[in-house]
Amino acid sequence: MKYLAAVDIGGTKITASIANQSGFMGKVYQPARKEGDVKTIPRQVKYLVDRACQEAKIDPREIDTVGVSTCSPFEIRNNNRWVVAPNLCGGLARHRENRPPNDWTGIPLEEELKGYYKSVQIENDGVSAAVAERTFGAGEGEDNMVYVTWSTGIGAGAYVDGILIKGKNGNAPHLGHIYIAENGPQCGCGNYGDMEALTSGTAIARDYGEGKSAKDVFQLYRQGDKRAVEIVKRAARNFARGLASINALLDSKVFVLGGSIMKDDDIVMPMVKEEFYRSFSSLSKDTEFRMSELEGYLGDMAGLSLIMPGEWIQKWKEHEYWKDAASALKLSIEEH
């Protein structure tokens, strides 16, 4: 195979990139379409891959393998992965403020894309980022490794004994939705007191209020604002306890941490480590933390890592092609 397509489906935008053995060739993105029938997004993915081919100056028929990193969760229907994410499916978000303007209760992503391409690999963004970090980044070669993104939400992917864990519907490990408080604020998923509800960027902003973002709260922390300090401390402690929980369950060796909150790693990491290593020592003492090495490149690399053939990998590693990815062409939502 000469060319591969990598796709990143988020709640707000979709990106498609074309790569060959020697780097990225073309990249486009567009706001995610949320109106029409349930096949809207699969069709949009096909359209964006075609447009990325045009940027790359190759014939779209040359693409037969697509790697997709997407928001989730999934459900298996007709033996295929459907995306049942409330940030895309209005029918699943009836309790939400920013409900998508549709009544979808699922998106037949895998079966529709299989109609366009010979080989389709779909994983959620945390899982595909874990594959990328283990192949090219800070988790290289580690058999017991968990990637965690601490950002607007919490995402994760995990290898246990050298195997990427998936589970019955491909939803392992949904770290953000483990409980870490007996009671506590409500998460977007409906849970009260789960990790995302207590520690995500969204939670940090909510706890401060006054229209501040998580980024603002960290700035206030640096200015010595007492409430910001308290909120960040509680979030970091609970984040660490969430990591200790997944570590107790998977007996991991390495955590690779990324996400926007990690931009303030000088603030949070000492707190996270202190609380983490306070947990049951037989389980925590041999576990280490590393910073993501692909942060900022995962939009391409996550999906691509799911499908990259072994014979390309060594060259990609040597040249770190992700660092000179083609800059993306922004398409307006009207274009299709």
Next chain:
Amino acid sequence: MKYLAAVDIGGTKITASIANQSGFMGKVYQPARKEGDVKTIPRQVKYLVDRACQEAKIDPREIDTVGVSTCSPFEIRNNNRWVVAPNLCGGLARHRENRPPNDWTGIPLEEELKGYYKSVQIENDGVSAAVAERTFGAGEGEDNMVYVTWSTGIGAGAYVDGILIKGKNGNAPHLGHIYIAENGPQCGCGNYGDMEALTSGTAIARDYGEGKSAKDVFQLYRQGDKRAVEIVKRAARNFARGLASINALLDSKVFVLGGSIMKDDDIVMPMVKEEFYRSFSSLSKDTEFRMSELEGYLGDMAGLSLIMPGEWIQKWKEHEYWKDAASALKLSIEEH
């Protein structure tokens, strides 16, 4: 191979059984020895296997394969599993009331047993029970299955995508030590607010006080004692939240539940299910609960399941030999 030895190492006693293709042949148990050097328990295991052979009327030299189900956790030292369990190792239990009368900080179980036997398989009791339930019991053939024992403590073993998860030191999944409360009572492991500290039989008894056991508390529940009702409700709710957490991480299909608290399943299961299915529906709705089918037989079957050859399994299943296991001979601790 004609004969196998199965060993069960608990905090208070050690059991050894001999089996052949057609059932159990001999079984002995003895209080666990906790004085002497770090090889005391491996030597005791060898002694008990020999004595079980005597009961079975076979030559101990016929045994070359041993399956061991043991309390844990483990640490890998010299490429072998050491048992670093505070209920056996006094050196790890300095903060405990009933500290074992020794200074061990680990037991070289695997390497010592390998000196006696050609093949040695060691897993913790939750993990080996999961193997037994998946091979012979309520989890038969399930690829995404978690066994949980709700008893004095909390134990678990898990298959994900058909593979038994182990982790870097063989400690996956230490379910009892995930956090489920921001603050909370202290666990024997040192954690504050973990699942075992909040939901175990020990926790239920501690919460009631007055020298009552967990069993007493359930009896009081049946008599309508308000405090017992409250304590059981809180424990069941938190137990369910712990299950929802491991389910979010492993995306399981089946939970197999056992342990002494499950004797009161008519009380706890409606509560557990109600709270479990209240968690993030995309992750919880396709997960089901089954009762252990090997409860009461795991002392033999857990260790044995780790080593039973494929060609024996069908016959054991058909005849359910575990149900007519030889009754065990109790040996006094003086005997060795």
